[in-house]
Amino acid sequence: MSDTPNDSTLDIRLLAAAARRHSAKPRLEDEIAELFDQWRGSLLRYLSTFGLSQHDGEEVVQEVFLSLFSHLQKGKARTNLRGWLFRVAHNLALKRRDAERKGMGIAADVDSLPHPALNPEEELASNQRQRRLSAILRALPEQDRRCLYLRAEGLRYREVGEVLGMSLGSVAASLERSLARFQRADKR
Amino acid sequence: MLHEDSHLSDRDLLLWADGELSPQRAAGLRQHLSACWTCRARMAEQERAIADFVQLYRRELDAQLPPADGPRALLRARIAERTALPGVGRSVWLNRMRPVRAATVLATLLLVTGAAIRIAQHGNHAAWNMGAMGAIPNVRLTPGATDPIGMQDVCSANVSTNDPAVPDPLKREVLREYGLHDVPGNAYEIDYLVTPQLGGAANIRNLWPQPSLHTVWNARVKDALEDRLHYLVCSGQLDLSTAQREISQDWVAAYKKYFRTDQPLHEHSGRTRFRASPAG
Numbered sequence: 001m002s003d004t005p006n007d008s009t010l011d012i013r014l015l016a017a018a019a020r021r022h023s024a025k026p027r028l029e030d031e032i033a034e035l036f037d038q039w040r041g042s043l044l045r046y047l048s049t050f051g052l053s054q055h056d057g058e059e060v061v062q063e064v065f066l067s068l069f070s071h072l073q074k075g076k077a078r079t080n081l082r083g084w085l086f087r088v089a090h091n092l093a094l095k096r097r098d099a100e101r102k103g104m105g106i107a108a109d110v111d112s113l114p115h116p117a118l119n120p121e122e123e124l125a126s127n128q129r130q131r132r133l134s135a136i137l138r139a140l141p142e143q144d145r146r147c148l149y150l151r152a153e154g155l156r157y158r159e160v161g162e163v164l165g166m167s168l169g170s171v172a173a174s175l176e177r178s179l180a181r182f183q184r185a186d187k188r
Numbered sequence: 189m190l191h192e193d194s195h196l197s198d199r200d201l202l203l204w205a206d207g208e209l210s211p212q213r214a215a216g217l218r219q220h221l222s223a224c225w226t227c228r229a230r231m232a233e234q235e236r237a238i239a240d241f242v243q244l245y246r247r248e249l250d251a252q253l254p255p256a257d258g259p260r261a262l263l264r265a266r267i268a269e270r271t272a273l274p275g276v277g278r279s280v281w282l283n284r285m286r287p288v289r290a291a292t293v294l295a296t297l298l299l300v301t302g303a304a305i306r307i308a309q310h311g312n313h314a315a316w317n318m319g320a321m322g323a324i325p326n327v328r329l330t331p332g333a334t335d336p337i338g339m340q341d342v343c344s345a346n347v348s349t350n351d352p353a354v355p356d357p358l359k360r361e362v363l364r365e366y367g368l369h370d371v372p373g374n375a376y377e378i379d380y381l382v383t384p385q386l387g388g389a390a391n392i393r394n395l396w397p398q399p400s401l402h403t404v405w406n407a408r409v410k411d412a413l414e415d416r417l418h419y420l421v422c423s424g425q426l427d428l429s430t431a432q433r434e435i436s437q438d439w440v441a442a443y444k445k446y447f448r449t450d451q452p453l454h455e456h457s458g459r460t461r462f463r464a465s466p467a468g
Contacts (some may be wrong), residue, residue, distance in 0.1 A: 029267050029268070029271075031265060032263070032267065033263065034262055036256070036259075036260055036263055037256055037260065040256055040259065041253050041256075042261075043245070043246070044253060045253075045468075054254070058259055061259070062259065062262065062263055062266065065263050066263070066267065067265060069267050069270070070270075079288065127189060127317070130244070130339070133240050133241075133244055134244065136242060137241070148241055148245070149245065150240050151206075151239065152245050152246075156206075156208070157208050172199060172202065172203060172208070173199070173200060174200050175203055177200050178241075179198075179199060179234055179237045179238065179241075180237075182237035182240055182241055183233050183236075183237045184235065185240075
């Protein structure tokens with residue numbers, strides 16, 4: 001008997017192969033790469049608010065996604081990955097910032113944080129209103145600023161609360177307080 | 189039920205706009221807002237404050253965001269390294285490089301960023317230069333990367349003249365990055381752009397699929413250049429960083445410069461020693 005498949009056998013094999021391809025799960029590496037493309041920009045922006053350089057920020061983002069790979073490889077929960085990513089990034093950034101401060105002998109003074117909107121060149125280039133808004137942002141407590149940053153990145157109140165360890169009510173109160181200060185900027 | 193004279197609090201307005209209220213409560217607020225201009229005007233003020241903040245937050249950062257290609261490829265390579273079986277295909281070079289991996293990654297990102305800026309400046313988004321038969325790697329994908337090692341390491345008598353073997357998952361990742369699928373195993377060799385002999389790093393930003401012997405500027409010719417640069421560096425005639433830069437920017441031009449010829453010398457084309465890893 002010949003091993004050469006006849007046409008109908010070949011069709012069945014091709015159909016089976018196509019079905020396998022169609023139903024195959026995407027590789028975890030590809031999934032991670034897709035999530036990386038989706039969230040890298042947001043995470044880098046958020047990390048820069050810790051005063052991390054772009055290179056340090058990129059390195060933290062790499063660590064975040066390598067952690068995500070391990071997390072998903074172990075079959076752990078896939079719910080609320082956005083909140084998970086920001087929480088891990090937040091914690092890594094805090095560690096890195098604290099380590100840098102210890103190395104440089106700088107006290108942990110959150111209000112002295114460099115902010116991307118506050119460098120000298122930008123201060124000069126900004127108009128008066130923008131400078132006023134920058135000053136308001138700089139004057140906010142760090143927790144209030146972080147609520148604004150995370151909300152601006154699209155996180156829901158529950159996710160913001162999880163990243164920062166706050167209750168839903170505290171997140172709402174923080175945002176309300178900060179926005180009220182911005183609103184007053186034009187009334188002075 | 190809310191009435192016009194009771195007005196909504198700032199908190200209610202914010203929670204409503206952010207979709208954080210229960211459907212029932214949200215419906216009540218919507219009804220009030222449809223009737224109350226005062227509350228709508230206050231909500232507009234709140235929206236303006238949000239817009240001010242978002243503008244402040246994103247103003248410079250978005251413009252500065254470098255392309256994701258390099259960092260994504262680096263992430264894939266690091267994942268591939270993690271999933272590779274420990275010890276397989278790992279050489280003395282790679283083991284030596286483990287402690288300096290963080291510094292390598294940083295150096296890589298610096299080079300990647302520099303390359304991205306060069307591409308942006310010249311508007312050159314062309315893929316791999318197939319016109320030159322791939323002799324020169326795509327700078328966007330393979331800008332070159334080095335480890336922070338000094339002259340002592342480079343010129344030590346213990347340094348291996350053979351490049352470390354590239355792990356199979358990393359080879360596959362390099363081919364995938366260059367869009368080379370289902371190519372014969374002997375068509376390409378995965379080669380280091382900056383050779384480890386000169387401090388080249390064992391990561392994807394320093395690896396590219398070099399066409400095998402059918403091209404004029406092939407892996408054997410590059411081996412000859414690497415030996416020449418290594419000799420010049422270790423005899424004090426050339427700075428290590430200059431050698432790294434020249435070989436990563438255009439190794440063919442570097443060959444022409446250091447051998448004073450426009451074509452590969454006959455003895456180099458016929459070399460038998462091979463250091464790159466077959467792609468397949």
